[in-house]
Amino acid sequence: MPSPLPSPDTDATATDPVTPEMLGFTQYEKPEPPRWRTYALHLLLFLLTLATTTLAGAEWITGRVFFDQGFKLTGWFTQTEILNGLWFSLPFLGVLTVHEFGHFFAARHYRVRATLPYYIPFFTGFFNTIGTFGAVIRIKDRIFSRKEFFDIGLAGPLAGFLVAVPVLIYGFTHLPDPLEYVFRIHPEYRIYGADYARYVYRAGEGMTLGKPLLYRLLEATFADPARLPHPNELMHYPVLLAGALALFFTALNLLPIGQLDGGHILYGLLGFRRFNRLSLGLFIGFIFYAGLGLFSLQSSADTWLYWGAPYLLYLVLVFRKALPTPRRGLMLALGVFAAQLAVAQAVPAIAGNPGWLVFGLLLGRVTGIFHPPAPDERPLNAGRQVLGWLMLVIFVLCFSPSPFG
Numbered sequence: 001m002p003s004p005l006p007s008p009d010t011d012a013t014a015t016d017p018v019t020p021e022m023l024g025f026t027q028y029e030k031p032e033p034p035r036w037r038t039y040a041l042h043l044l045l046f047l048l049t050l051a052t053t054t055l056a057g058a059e060w061i062t063g064r065v066f067f068d069q070g071f072k073l074t075g076w077f078t079q080t081e082i083l084n085g086l087w088f089s090l091p092f093l094g095v096l097t098v099h100e101f102g103h104f105f106a107a108r109h110y111r112v113r114a115t116l117p118y119y120i121p122f123f124t125g126f127f128n129t130i131g132t133f134g135a136v137i138r139i140k141d142r143i144f145s146r147k148e149f150f151d152i153g154l155a156g157p158l159a160g161f162l163v164a165v166p167v168l169i170y171g172f173t174h175l176p177d178p179l180e181y182v183f184r185i186h187p188e189y190r191i192y193g194a195d196y197a198r199y200v201y202r203a204g205e206g207m208t209l210g211k212p213l214l215y216r217l218l219e220a221t222f223a224d225p226a227r228l229p230h231p232n233e234l235m236h237y238p239v240l241l242a243g244a245l246a247l248f249f250t251a252l253n254l255l256p257i258g259q260l261d262g263g264h265i266l267y268g269l270l271g272f273r274r275f276n277r278l279s280l281g282l283f284i285g286f287i288f289y290a291g292l293g294l295f296s297l298q299s300s301a302d303t304w305l306y307w308g309a310p311y312l313l314y315l316v317l318v319f320r321k322a323l324p325t326p327r328r329g330l331m332l333a334l335g336v337f338a339a340q341l342a343v344a345q346a347v348p349a350i351a352g353n354p355g356w357l358v359f360g361l362l363l364g365r366v367t368g369i370f371h372p373p374a375p376d377e378r379p380l381n382a383g384r385q386v387l388g389w390l391m392l393v394i395f396v397l398c399f400s401p402s403p404f405g
Contacts, residue, residue: 038116041118042118045121048119049093052123052131053088053092053131054086054088054131056085056132057088057089057238058081060241061238063235065128087238087242088242089242091167092130092241095164096135096246098159099159099160102155102157107137111141112140113141114140118135118137119132128207144374146376147268148374151384154261154391157261160246160249168218168243168246169222171237178227178228181229182236186200208405209403210402210403210405211400213397214247215243215244215247248403250398254398254399255286256278256392257282257283257363257369258283258363258367258368258371262391265388266279272377279371283363286363287357291340292351293352294354295311295340297341315337316329317364321365322364353401
């Protein structure tokens with residue numbers, strides 16, 4: 001039975017807000033959608049992402065896209081070309097899926113509610129993509145201990161890493177004849193013969209992948225040197241491309257900053273206070289490296305005129321939440337900018353990687369660079385500590401300062 005309206009002799013005043021409960025109504029939480037609808041959404045997103053990554057793989061293998069620069073259709077892919085795209089999409093999505101389900105099952109182990117993975121398809125047809133922005137799961141309950149944060153954060157990249165390594169090993173042990181393979185993709189190269197690289201590649205053109213330490217180690221151990229692809233042609237090798245990208249995304253998740261997987265791991269190892277101090281320092285170093293060399297005292301007037309103020313505004317935005325007050329954030333931004341100028345002046349040839357600036361903005365403004373405390377701050381046991389430091393070694397092995405060239 002609804003409660004009566006408040007009488008005039010109550011303590012309520014004319015300025016008190018009127019709530020639904022005061023008028024006799026009860027507020028209810030929004031009901032959860034039917035389970036079948038949720039499962040259907042997850043399945044639909046997975047199938048769409050499988051389709052977009054397969055098409056992306058077909059683009060990389062054939063060396064062409066659906067539409068040219070004039071937005072004209074270049075021609076449909078054949079059934080064989082699309083099926084060949086599965087050699088990229090299946091291993092790449094396999095690593096991605098194992099990574100996300102690592103998080104999911106670790107959360108279930110601790111009775112923490114988590115969603116199934118939400119896959120994010122992305123495909124344009126106008127330029128090469130990898131067909132996806134990745135996948136995410138949503139944790140729906142609070143996590144109460146450092147151990148839980150550590151285990152749930154570690155389970156994803158560890159599981160994905162254990163699949164990515166065999167993918168790369170398979171790619172290195174099943175390399176085709178490099179000349180015939182490249183000539184099928186680029187028949188115009190055939191007239192140059194085995195020396196085609198001298199004639200068809202120009203400095204600064206084309207896209208290459210950075211090779212982290214683990215990639216180089218597996219390459220040296222398992223690949224036939226005579227069959228290794230030219231760096232500019234690696235994109236046409238779908239299994240190697242899938243494995244290299246898997247290492248890249250593993251390293252990206254293992255960055256020991258904020259609430260990334262690597263942040264959860266390092267927080268578990270160090271605790272709330274020590275981790276957040278270190279995370280701030282690592283974030284400052286990350287942004288410092290990313291923008292290094294963009295500006296110097298020798299930069300042209302046009303560079304300073306058109307890009308100087310936007311870049312300084314970028315630094316203010318990413319550091320706004322790094323310190324307690326806007327004034328301190330501004331001072332930090334100016335300090336980083338000045339230090340970048342000083343290093344560029346002292347070492348003119350030095351250069352960072354501006355591509356990381358986008359990810360830095362995501363860290364600084366969306367995911368955050370600090371980790372929340374857990375009610376249970378008890379340290380990890382010795383076994384977990386060893387595993388945590390091992391994961392940081394894996395991060396170093398998988399990380400490349402310039403992943404795309």
